[in-house]
Structures are given as C-alpha cells and as structure tokens.
Amino acid sequence: MRADKYESKTAADKTLKETPISRRGLFAALAVAAGLGLLGADDAFGWDYWGQNAGIGQGFWDAYGMLKGHVGRSRSYTNPSAKCMGYATSWCEWTCWPGTQQLRCALNLQIECDYENTLWYHLSFYPLSACGDTNYGTSHRLWYDNGEDDNRGRIYEDAPDDPHKILDFNCDLKNNYAGCPSPGQQATFNTGWERRSYKDSSKWYRRTGSGFSHSFAAWFELRDIRIDKVWHSEWGAKAFGTGWCATSFPAIPHGSRQDFFGMVCRVHAAVDDSLNWDVCNAKSSNRTPIYQQELFAGNDKTRPEPNLNQLFLTEFANYQEIGGNYADADQSYLITFRPAHVVDGSAALNAWGGGPFDGTDIRTSTKREFVICKYTVADRTCGWWLVDKWNSDGTKNAVQVISDASGQAVNRYGGTTAKPTQLFMWHDGYDTDTSKNKASEWVIEEVPFTGKLELNSGAEEITWPQAPTCGDPFATCYPAKKELWETMGKPTAMIYRWYAANTPDPAPDEDAVVMGQAYISKTGDFMEVPAYRHVGTNFNPDYVLEAFRLYLKGTGYEGSIGYMALSRDSGTWSDARSDGEWVGQSGASLRWSQIKVWLQGEVARHYDLEVRAFQSDVSWCRTYVSATDAESAPAVGVAGKTLRCIQVDLIPKPTDAVLVKEFSRDAQMLELTEDEARAVDGMYLSCAVQQEFKTEKRSGTAEVWPLVHRFHGTIVTPSVKYCAKKSLITYYADGVDDEHIVYIDHADPGKYTASDAATQAAVKAVCNLNEHFGDTASSGFTGWFTTRELIDSFGGIDLDRGQKLDLYGRNRCTLRIDYADGSLRPENGVDYKSQPKDGAASISGALGLPDFSGDIESHALDGIDLPAIGDNGVGHMAVYYGERISLATPTDAYRKMGNGTWRHIVCDAYLTDRAGGGRPCRTSRWSGTPRSTSDGATPIRTASPRQRSNYEPGRRRGLRPQAAHVPYGRCA
Known part of the structure; x- marks a missing residue:
C-alpha cells in the first residue's frame, strides 16, 4: 500500500501520483496446508457473512445467534442461519500527507459454527475489513490494488503468540467506492465491510466430558505505507487488532452405557424388533456393508431364527488415545461390536471414512458407509458411544449408536421396511437432528443360551456300563442351530459339566445374578452391572481395579456371596467381605493381585460359581468354584500381577449336587469306569451345558483373550438315577x-x-x-x-x-x-x-x-x-x-x-x-x-x-x- 501527496494545489492542473495501499485474501497458511495454495479475495466461496451488518467500532457482537458465548445452534454448514458472533474494531486512522490525505481501516472478525453433532464442532473464522479516506479536492480514491498482498493478518486462539495461532492471512486493501464528493462537502468515504473469507478458514473442536472454553481474536498489520510524509517499509508499520471473543463448548451430552459391555446381543430397530443388524456372511477381511434384515423362524413369526449374522459381542474399544483431549476419562469407555461368526473375534463394525481426526471432512455428506472390517489397534472408527433413551415413546429404552470418529449415528437411511436395506452413518449437522429420529433408534438386546435338554432320550434310569449322554443342544436349544454353525465354520462350541446328587431335585429356575461395581483408577466409580459381564475393564493397563463389591440379586434362597482380594504390594489378603461391602477404597491407589469368591448359606446348595480374572501381562484366567468359605475357595489370578477386571457368574445345579466332571467340550457323553460308577451308584446324575465362543486367542488386538467368552445362561438337564452295576x-x-x-x-x-x-x-x-x-x-x-x-x-x-x-x-x-x-x-x-x-x-x-x-x-x-x-x-x-x-x-x-x-x-x-x-x-x-x-x-x-x-x-x-x-x- 502506498499513498503519495498531490504535486500541485489546484485540482485542475495537479496530477495525483499514486502508489497503491494493497490488501488481499485471508488464511494463506491454512489454505497452503490444505494443499489448495493461497486464494485471493476474488476466489472466495459464496458464503453468508452476517458480520457485515455490524457497525464500525461495535466491539463484541453476538446478536446474530451465538448468544451468551455458547458455540452451536447452527442448522448446517451450507445455511448457517446467522448463527455467529464476532468483534468489530473502530477506525485505525493516520495522515498520509499533512492536511490533504487521511487514511483509515477497520477489522471485523466473524466466528461461525457451521456444523455440529454430539461430539464435534466445526468453527469457521471470517475476517472482514473496511478501508477509507478523507480526500479533499480530488476525484481519485487513495486506496487501490497494486497487485501485492502486502498486508498481513493472524487469528489467534486464547493467546497472541505463535503456539496459539490458528492461521495467517494476506490481503491488499482497496477502496472501490464509486464517485467523489464535491470539495466543499469535505466528506469522509469508506468501503464498509468487505468479505475476505474462504471455505477453509476453519478448525474442528471435539467435545469433552466436562466442556471447555476458548477465546479468539484477529490481528492486522499494514506495511509499505507513508505516514506524515515518511515512508515505512518495516514490518508492523501500522498494526491493530480485535478484542477477544470468548465462547464455551458444552460437554458431551451423554455417557457410555457401561452395562452393555461384555455380552452377546442383537441390535434391532426400536420401531420393529424384527429389523436386525445383519452382516450377511461377511468375512473379517471384507469391507462389506451392514444391513437391516428380517429373519424369523416359522410362519407365525413368534421368535427370531438363530442367526450368527445377527449376533454381536460387545467389548471395550481397544485403543489407548481414549481420554486426554478427546473425552474425560469417566465418559471415555467406548464399545466395539464384534460379529459373532468371526471365529477369533478379530473383526469389528466400522464407521468407514473416519472423521476430523484423520482429515476427513464429515460435513460434505450426511451419510457414510457402515461396514465390517478387520479390527486394528487405535482405530477410532471401531469405537462407539451409546446415547441412552433417545426413543420417542420412552418405552423401549432405545439408544443411539454414535461413531467416536465422526459423531454420526447408525441410521436406517431411507429404510422403512424389513427388506434388506443398507445401514449408514448419518448426521445432518445440527445437534438435535437425531433427537426423536426413529431411523436412529436402536434396542440392544442380550441373547442368552436357552432351551431344554435331557439325558439318554428321557430315560428314567441309567445302568453302567451304559453311558449317560446329554441330548444334542443344536436340536433343542437357542440360539444354537447346527446348519448355521456348520456354514459359519463353527465359531462356538458346547461345554458340558456333570453333577451327582442324592435326590432328584431340579436345578433352580430363577433369574438370579451376581451384581458388581468397581472403582477404577483415573476414572472413578463404575455403575452397577451384572458381574458376569465385567467388574472393571480389560483394555487399558492404566485403568486398574482399586476397589470392588459384589452382591446377589434375584434369588429366593437365603445366603450371600463372600469375597476377598490379595494385595499386590504387601502380599496379604484383605478382610472377607459380603453382600455389597467394598474391598478396597476409592482414591487410595490400591493394587490387587488375586481374588477369592464363594457362596455361603442355603444359596450355596443350589449354585456354583464361575470366576474369571484379567491381569496385566497375563490376560484372562478362569476357575469354577464350589467352596462355601474363604479357606476352601481357590485363589483366582497370578500372584504379583495387577488385577484389572473380574467376572463372576452363577452356575445352577441340583440341590447339594457334587461335581463329577468339569466343563469340557468332549463331555457330552459321561464315560465312567466301573469304580467311578460305583462311587455314584444310586445317585441322580445331571448335566449343565453352556455355549462358548472358540476365541481362545485372536490376532490384531492388544487383549488377545476376549471379554466375551460365552453366551450367558446355563441349561441343566433333569436328573436321572444312575445304577453302578x-x-x-x-x-x-x-x-x-x-x-x-x-x-x-x-x-x-x-x-x-x-x-x-x-x-x-x-x-x-x-x-x-x-x-x-x-x-x-x-x-x-x-x-x-x-x-x-x-x-x-x-x-x-x-x-x-x-x-x-x-x-x-x-x-x-x-x-x-x-x-x-x-x-x-x-x-x-x-x-x-x-x-x-x-x-x-x-x-x-x-x-x-x-x-x-x-x-x-x-x-x-x-x-x-x-x-x-x-x-x-x-x-x-x-x-x-x-x-x-x-x-x-x-x-x-x-x-x-x-x-x-x-x-x-x-x-x-x-x-x-x-x-x-x-x-x-x-x-x-x-x-x-x-x-x-x-x-x-x-x-x-x-x-x-x-x-x-x-x-x-x-x-x-x-x-x-x-x-x-x-x-x-x-x-x-
């Protein structure tokens, strides 16, 4: 920019020798970083700049939508509906030539949220400038383009220094005001606010569990100008900036449902429980779309057909970046959905296309692919939030399933019938767009192992050497179905446990469960959950089990559950606790190594326990427990290793039944020697059956042993009298x-x-x-x-x-x-x-x-x-x-x-x-x-x-x- 004095004092014979004061477009640094090069103002996209309505010197303004300093409330990035705020400076003025030439400019920073969802905000920054002059006695304006973007600008976040710089912009100021007043009017003319913004003047912000705030300001520097006849070519010859615009980013409006981890489930639409997620025989290496699919057994459609394509294992997301800048730790437990038909559990549902963290602009489309693919460590597209109770009628406890990568929700996009319709990730760029949106409402329903079995085709008595044999679970149990299992490569197996009792009393038929709660280091208390799913976590070595408690729920038998833990550091056992009492205490940085769990009282006559423990550097170990006191209960875990998660489940059995043979895949037939048969002569035999996943070890994950190892539920056959000989x-x-x-x-x-x-x-x-x-x-x-x-x-x-x-x-x-x-x-x-x-x-x-x-x-x-x-x-x-x-x-x-x-x-x-x-x-x-x-x-x-x-x-x-x-x- 240059401004020269007149050569003569009369308007008619004086020639104005002009050197331009320049300005050019904004955000050069961001544009170059994006590989777009530096765009000039004439190349700007046709956006709405509501800040042009602000007055010179107005200061902070938010009258156009971002009221009370809150980000958000935009409708979409293509139509922001005036949702913005900013700061407009007063004139910065100086005399270029004493008495004849006075120049001025002003800066207006517009901040706009042009996209938002439950996890992400996208902010765009638009600096608007104005320039003018007081020029007596001439028709020539003093500002015009010399073709050089020699003026500099910056936008800062929170502090005016390089570490907090969002972007640089260049511009060449010019005054295009048409016409010229008469010299007698001696009026002041200026261009008003002009747009200097571009599409890429933006930044993504991720919500956190507690919320946060930022302030933004713009700084403008003019160079290559003349002030009071003195030429200034140094940097910063004339500089001024806006005030700070403070805005708050609200917290994530939901937490993860911790009780959904560690189970086998199907996911169906809230509006119709026959519309299930279905992976359609996809392999773990496939990038295959996921569909909504109806599949029922029989013409009466009374219950779903067992179908591995529609069953999923829910586990903790397995990447270590959780927490930190993305989410507060107490809300950062994200879920993965693993297709049950992939034998080693190494595949997961994936929000293909990523999100802002990997440079993907999720504003460009309202829907993205939803697929199955190989699960890899640190893949955020395999992590999901469960937003609770979004269903419109409030009766189905529906959830939204939201990608941690993009904040988009799994949606039956355009799908309203039971025909195979592809599912997509969807969001239209407004925080409440999925509220009461039935296409985004899902019910996660646990699928247990249920059915009826009998020994030796219902025989009243079995005599040695005839072998007691359990019926075929694939024929009479759910979700077992032999044809589907054979097609899928048999990812599950049946395991059998044999009992002997003095009476023919049946196993209990009640919905009894062990409930548990944990305190986790760095995160705090977990919610109470069924302990067969998890008490603690198994995905992050920093999330250590510091305290826990257990209690019985849903049983009609008198009695309690007892438990204690071994200190990793001191090597001593804690006091025995029972019925919901805490072992350990929150915030005490305690570390445990082994646990003991047992049943006591009447309930111990009707149940045994299955106990699993997850430890750092060990993974999972499992023990079956029939003990009734601390002395006889086995210690679960490896001494000296850190305990991170436990699972405790009840195994129903006939009254006072004793173990004959432990769970085994090859024990469908109980083969006894003559001496073994004589030991149970005259007693009543029964078989307890479970359906487990053959996921002993899987590749591509940090926790090579899965959280979900079997279907919940144990089927116990009626007792049959056994005669030794x-x-x-x-x-x-x-x-x-x-x-x-x-x-x-x-x-x-x-x-x-x-x-x-x-x-x-x-x-x-x-x-x-x-x-x-x-x-x-x-x-x-x-x-x-x-x-x-x-x-x-x-x-x-x-x-x-x-x-x-x-x-x-x-x-x-x-x-x-x-x-x-x-x-x-x-x-x-x-x-x-x-x-x-x-x-x-x-x-x-x-x-x-x-x-x-x-x-x-x-x-x-x-x-x-x-x-x-x-x-x-x-x-x-x-x-x-x-x-x-x-x-x-x-x-x-x-x-x-x-x-x-x-x-x-x-x-x-x-x-x-x-x-x-x-x-x-x-x-x-x-x-x-x-x-x-x-x-x-x-x-x-x-x-x-x-x-x-x-x-x-x-x-x-x-x-x-x-x-x-x-x-x-x-x-x-």
Missing part, C-alpha cells in the same frame, strides 16, 4: 448260544423271580402239547432252568450285586399224524392192493396210524440230552422245538372204487396249536411216494438267520416257525 440275568430259549438270547434283565440286589416278559418272549405260537390241546400256546414251554440240560428248575434267588445268572427254557410241541382229506381210511371187508391194478397182491392191517406210546423217548439238541416229554400216543409224538425226527414210511395201499378208479392212502403230519387242527409241517403231502429234503430230514424251526440276528437285549425277538408239511419219512 445291577445283576445281569440272561434268558436263553430253544438254544444255548447268543442267537437264542430272548431277553436280558438288569436287577437290583435281593429277591428275584423269573421275568414274565422273558417268558412271553420265549413262547412260540405253535407249541401246544397234545394233552393240552386247546390250551394257551405256553402249554408247551418247559419253564426256566438254571442248567442247559433242563434239570434244575428256577424258582427264584437272592441276587448279589453284579451277579450274573443264565436261565434256559425250551418249547415243546406235538407232531400229529392224521389222514388227509380224500385219503383211504381203514374199513372192514375192503380189499386193499399193493399196487393200483387188478391182480396186485392184497394187503391187510396197513392203514392204521402209527402208535408212539411205546417208544422210548430220546431227545438231544445242541449236543445236550434233554428230559423225556411223556406225551406220545397213537398218531402223535412230542418233540422239542428245533428237534429233528424220523417217521416210518407207511406201506402203499390202494383201493379200486366202484367207478373203476383207484384211491391212494395219504397222511398229513402237523404241529398242534391252540386253534385246533394244527398246522401242516411242509408244503408237500405225505404219500406213498414221499417228497423229502436232500438229507432226509426237515427242521421244524424255520426262522431265517436274519430273523435270529434281530435279537436285542430286553426286547422280545422270539423265533416264529412257519407252516410246513413234513413227509412221512422224516419230521422235525
């Missing part, structure tokens, strides 16, 4: 080998008689003795004997434990012989011929039925001589089932009938049965030319090998003889 009674019918076992009985020690079920299994339908013809089929059964030879009859016994007893019985049956229909029969005076022709020799006495009554009985089967039956007679003989017999062939006899034809003698042999008349023994008729088998004998027993192999212990698998005609020559 009963007596074994094996029944053999019609034989002495395994093929002839018809029944197996297990009996307790004491009096024992033959089983009716065994007899029913042994009896054959065709076994009637002739003298009992017409009686029940069992008339032919011998009864049971202790010897194979059927000598020692069994009438009962006093059994010893584990005694083995074999019993034998056989079926007896009568082979009857009679004339067939149409056969010759004996008649007096009839001439019977040996051949069917005239002249053949006559025979007599050949037509009578055989008489077996005089025969000496001899029976042998399976190499064993059997007793005589004593039921032989004319036309019938008694045999044992399966026995082979031979019958004498009758003499052929013929008779010539009156019509010249010949008739033949034909006899049938058949087995008696209760139907009367009997059943033929073979398909061929017994005649004078008998048909026979190749070896001359045919067995009565006709059961196939397949029928005989169908025997199962304890079930009736009797052999059924089929109808058979037997030739006269041999019968069986």
Whole structure:
C-alpha cells in the first residue's frame, strides 16, 4: 500500500501520483496446508457473512445467534442461519500527507459454527475489513490494488503468540467506492465491510466430558505505507487488532452405557424388533456393508431364527488415545461390536471414512458407509458411544449408536421396511437432528443360551456300563442351530459339566445374578452391572481395579456371596467381605493381585460359581468354584500381577449336587469306569451345558483373550438315577448260544423271580402239547432252568450285586399224524392192493396210524440230552422245538372204487396249536411216494438267520416257525 501527496494545489492542473495501499485474501497458511495454495479475495466461496451488518467500532457482537458465548445452534454448514458472533474494531486512522490525505481501516472478525453433532464442532473464522479516506479536492480514491498482498493478518486462539495461532492471512486493501464528493462537502468515504473469507478458514473442536472454553481474536498489520510524509517499509508499520471473543463448548451430552459391555446381543430397530443388524456372511477381511434384515423362524413369526449374522459381542474399544483431549476419562469407555461368526473375534463394525481426526471432512455428506472390517489397534472408527433413551415413546429404552470418529449415528437411511436395506452413518449437522429420529433408534438386546435338554432320550434310569449322554443342544436349544454353525465354520462350541446328587431335585429356575461395581483408577466409580459381564475393564493397563463389591440379586434362597482380594504390594489378603461391602477404597491407589469368591448359606446348595480374572501381562484366567468359605475357595489370578477386571457368574445345579466332571467340550457323553460308577451308584446324575465362543486367542488386538467368552445362561438337564452295576440275568430259549438270547434283565440286589416278559418272549405260537390241546400256546414251554440240560428248575434267588445268572427254557410241541382229506381210511371187508391194478397182491392191517406210546423217548439238541416229554400216543409224538425226527414210511395201499378208479392212502403230519387242527409241517403231502429234503430230514424251526440276528437285549425277538408239511419219512 502506498499513498503519495498531490504535486500541485489546484485540482485542475495537479496530477495525483499514486502508489497503491494493497490488501488481499485471508488464511494463506491454512489454505497452503490444505494443499489448495493461497486464494485471493476474488476466489472466495459464496458464503453468508452476517458480520457485515455490524457497525464500525461495535466491539463484541453476538446478536446474530451465538448468544451468551455458547458455540452451536447452527442448522448446517451450507445455511448457517446467522448463527455467529464476532468483534468489530473502530477506525485505525493516520495522515498520509499533512492536511490533504487521511487514511483509515477497520477489522471485523466473524466466528461461525457451521456444523455440529454430539461430539464435534466445526468453527469457521471470517475476517472482514473496511478501508477509507478523507480526500479533499480530488476525484481519485487513495486506496487501490497494486497487485501485492502486502498486508498481513493472524487469528489467534486464547493467546497472541505463535503456539496459539490458528492461521495467517494476506490481503491488499482497496477502496472501490464509486464517485467523489464535491470539495466543499469535505466528506469522509469508506468501503464498509468487505468479505475476505474462504471455505477453509476453519478448525474442528471435539467435545469433552466436562466442556471447555476458548477465546479468539484477529490481528492486522499494514506495511509499505507513508505516514506524515515518511515512508515505512518495516514490518508492523501500522498494526491493530480485535478484542477477544470468548465462547464455551458444552460437554458431551451423554455417557457410555457401561452395562452393555461384555455380552452377546442383537441390535434391532426400536420401531420393529424384527429389523436386525445383519452382516450377511461377511468375512473379517471384507469391507462389506451392514444391513437391516428380517429373519424369523416359522410362519407365525413368534421368535427370531438363530442367526450368527445377527449376533454381536460387545467389548471395550481397544485403543489407548481414549481420554486426554478427546473425552474425560469417566465418559471415555467406548464399545466395539464384534460379529459373532468371526471365529477369533478379530473383526469389528466400522464407521468407514473416519472423521476430523484423520482429515476427513464429515460435513460434505450426511451419510457414510457402515461396514465390517478387520479390527486394528487405535482405530477410532471401531469405537462407539451409546446415547441412552433417545426413543420417542420412552418405552423401549432405545439408544443411539454414535461413531467416536465422526459423531454420526447408525441410521436406517431411507429404510422403512424389513427388506434388506443398507445401514449408514448419518448426521445432518445440527445437534438435535437425531433427537426423536426413529431411523436412529436402536434396542440392544442380550441373547442368552436357552432351551431344554435331557439325558439318554428321557430315560428314567441309567445302568453302567451304559453311558449317560446329554441330548444334542443344536436340536433343542437357542440360539444354537447346527446348519448355521456348520456354514459359519463353527465359531462356538458346547461345554458340558456333570453333577451327582442324592435326590432328584431340579436345578433352580430363577433369574438370579451376581451384581458388581468397581472403582477404577483415573476414572472413578463404575455403575452397577451384572458381574458376569465385567467388574472393571480389560483394555487399558492404566485403568486398574482399586476397589470392588459384589452382591446377589434375584434369588429366593437365603445366603450371600463372600469375597476377598490379595494385595499386590504387601502380599496379604484383605478382610472377607459380603453382600455389597467394598474391598478396597476409592482414591487410595490400591493394587490387587488375586481374588477369592464363594457362596455361603442355603444359596450355596443350589449354585456354583464361575470366576474369571484379567491381569496385566497375563490376560484372562478362569476357575469354577464350589467352596462355601474363604479357606476352601481357590485363589483366582497370578500372584504379583495387577488385577484389572473380574467376572463372576452363577452356575445352577441340583440341590447339594457334587461335581463329577468339569466343563469340557468332549463331555457330552459321561464315560465312567466301573469304580467311578460305583462311587455314584444310586445317585441322580445331571448335566449343565453352556455355549462358548472358540476365541481362545485372536490376532490384531492388544487383549488377545476376549471379554466375551460365552453366551450367558446355563441349561441343566433333569436328573436321572444312575445304577453302578445291577445283576445281569440272561434268558436263553430253544438254544444255548447268543442267537437264542430272548431277553436280558438288569436287577437290583435281593429277591428275584423269573421275568414274565422273558417268558412271553420265549413262547412260540405253535407249541401246544397234545394233552393240552386247546390250551394257551405256553402249554408247551418247559419253564426256566438254571442248567442247559433242563434239570434244575428256577424258582427264584437272592441276587448279589453284579451277579450274573443264565436261565434256559425250551418249547415243546406235538407232531400229529392224521389222514388227509380224500385219503383211504381203514374199513372192514375192503380189499386193499399193493399196487393200483387188478391182480396186485392184497394187503391187510396197513392203514392204521402209527402208535408212539411205546417208544422210548430220546431227545438231544445242541449236543445236550434233554428230559423225556411223556406225551406220545397213537398218531402223535412230542418233540422239542428245533428237534429233528424220523417217521416210518407207511406201506402203499390202494383201493379200486366202484367207478373203476383207484384211491391212494395219504397222511398229513402237523404241529398242534391252540386253534385246533394244527398246522401242516411242509408244503408237500405225505404219500406213498414221499417228497423229502436232500438229507432226509426237515427242521421244524424255520426262522431265517436274519430273523435270529434281530435279537436285542430286553426286547422280545422270539423265533416264529412257519407252516410246513413234513413227509412221512422224516419230521422235525
């Protein structure tokens, strides 16, 4: 900027020799830093500059929106709606040439919040300048552009020094005022406020838990000017600045819900609990969008289908920058959502695109991607705030899920139905834009492991060596579903714990839980939370457990929970505490190393404990506790290491049940040795089942062991009586080998008689003795004997434990012989011929039925001589089932009938049965030319090998003889 005096004293003949006073645009330093170069005033974007309405010398002004010194209340960065404040200086004046040339300029700093959400503010700074002159007797203005931005400006935050400088700006002042007054008016003219601002004149501010304040001011320096005829080229030849504009940044309007950490959950829209977050089979390496998805089981839509795509593990965010300048420590516990189907838990939901911390301008779009990706340390886009109770009706306890990186909320952007609709991060740049916004309202609902299981398909009793076996949790429990687990690579597993009790009392069915509270160093008290989720934190070594307390909630049993802790520094145990009493005290910088927890009183008869402890340099360790006092309770943790977090959960069990086998993935079947079985003989067995995540170790995180290790909930089967070893009674019918076992009985020690079920299994339908013809089929059964030879009859016994007893019985049956229909029969005076022709020799006495009554009985089967039956007679003989017999062939006899034809003698042999008349023994008729088998004998027993192999212990698998005609020559 230059201003020269007139060369003559008359307006007509004087020539004004002018050197310009320059000014140019603002914020050169910020523009260069942003890679945009230095923009001049003519390149400014078309923004609204409400500060132009301020008067010269007005000082601090906020009449346009930022009232009472508070930042905010803008609608959006494209339409700030006059929400700004600033400071307007008075004229800075000097005489360039005594008596003829007087110059002036003024500065007005406008501060505007053009974007805000629950975590971030964006402030823009617009310096406005004015310049003018008093110029008597000339039409030329004294200010004009010489093409050089030789004037300098700065904007400061809190203090006028380089460490607090926000930006530099350059400008070239000029007066474009049109026209010129008459010399007689001797008026003062100036340009008024002119815009010197650009889009990048800005800074992001992050809210904190307690709020903060800043003051802003602008400073302006003119150089290369002439004052009172003296040329000034040095820096700061003329300088002036605005006053300080103080404004406060309010605190974060919410805290994190600490009770949501450490659980398995689904997240559904508050307006419709069928609209779930769904990762759609995304892999941990994918950057795959997340959707809202409806998925129900059955046509009635009564409950959600178990679907790993819609289940998430909630844990503490795992980066160390939390706190400090971003958020007060007591509000800095942020949550991560890890897809449950990623086996090692190393993926997390991600607000893709980051936020102001990484240079991303979140003002440029109201929505950004919401995806699943690999979780990495210090990735703020994987950390989330839970803003409580934003739901419009107040009944669902809905929350907003807000990105710690950008302050944007997870939103069903444009999604109003159950169809797969992509979810986005959204915010329109106004603090209350998501208040009562249903598309941003979510309900986080814990998904426990529930269902029903039984042992050995509901058996009333189990006997060794039969193994007690728990039913398949994938078939009857929720959210287990085998098909989905197989598709997802089995990220979960079932673990089984076996109990034995003296009574069949069931495990308790109540919503009992251990509640806990912690005091954490540097942060203060946590809220009370279910202790199975967390008491303390596991993500930051500086957040140490200094004090804690536990108590029982929701149980109807009398009793309490006891606990104590080992001092890391002194190596001594604290006093035992119970029922909500504190171990340690807040603010005392105590450090603990190990803990003991136990149940006492009636409640200890119905529950055990699962205790986990997280320590620095150790990670997680886990112990199951059945102790009822401090002396017997195990110490959990490694001595000398610092305790940071504990988890305590109740395990329901039958009354006074004792542990048989600890939780194990391979214990669905309880295999016991004979000695082990004898130890629980007569007791009632039950199995406790949990569903855990197979996340033993995961990569890409500092805490390689997860906070969430399993679904909450334990399913306990009904109790089943277990017998170590009963007596074994094996029944053999019609034989002495395994093929002839018809029944197996297990009996307790004491009096024992033959089983009716065994007899029913042994009896054959065709076994009637002739003298009992017409009686029940069992008339032919011998009864049971202790010897194979059927000598020692069994009438009962006093059994010893584990005694083995074999019993034998056989079926007896009568082979009857009679004339067939149409056969010759004996008649007096009839001439019977040996051949069917005239002249053949006559025979007599050949037509009578055989008489077996005089025969000496001899029976042998399976190499064993059997007793005589004593039921032989004319036309019938008694045999044992399966026995082979031979019958004498009758003499052929013929008779010539009156019509010249010949008739033949034909006899049938058949087995008696209760139907009367009997059943033929073979398909061929017994005649004078008998048909026979190749070896001359045919067995009565006709059961196939397949029928005989169908025997199962304890079930009736009797052999059924089929109808058979037997030739006269041999019968069986």
